[in-house]
Amino acid sequence: MLLNQFLILGAALFAVGVYGVLARRNGVMVLMSIELMLNAVNINLVVFGVQHGVVSGQVFALFVIAVAAAEVGVGLAIVLLLYRNRTSIDVEDFDLMRG
């Protein structure tokens, strides 16, 4: 197995996540796309841990998973609050700070 096949999978997943964040209008969909990007990072961490024969890669991946769980909790609370205040989760409706 080549090292690059895992890294390129991670890169492709990250690019798909970037597309999702930029193109989707639903707030929950944007959060899901962020999860894709975090998972792309995780696979890089694990594969480099294997490549260098250290356990730190797995530990860092676990930390990323924990932080992602916290991020989803707060992110969904914010989306819920937006829905309650504006009755919409279309991110294009939230342009109060537009110059």
Add this chain to the structure above:
Amino acid sequence: MVAQNIFFGILSAIVILSALRMVTTRNIVHAALYLVAVLAGLGALYVLLTAEFVATTQVLVYIGAVMVLFLFGIMLTKAPLGNAMEMTGKQWPIAAGVAALLGGVIVYSLVNHFGSDRLVTDGPIYRTADVSDEVFSTYIVPFEAVSVLLLAALIGAIVLARKD
């Protein structure tokens, strides 16, 4: 070796195709289910990389907890099922261009730098006990910091989402 390559091909095809469907489907519940497929495929890839505890955590935390949170979010925000809401904005060609450019640059630099380096497959295999030894010795301070972060996120989410 060959078997691992075959499984890598199957799993990465599942992951990439589900990810592409996730960001293009018009139904948000379908998108959540495609995200489950992506996460499960990645969990299987962690098993392929001998990271058993990361794979278990992926299933427990992501597929178990995070997906339930997402489904709660979808239901509570009454996301229109079907095509009622335009899910993709008008700027999608620009977004696709940016994503393709970013992916292209990353892949080019990876191929340029790592070329055909082989993955080290005869290295040490770290089991769950080794991972926990490392977490509770070298990374004990970050571990406690993550505990506090989770508590802060929990309290923050409750404060944000409660009614009064």
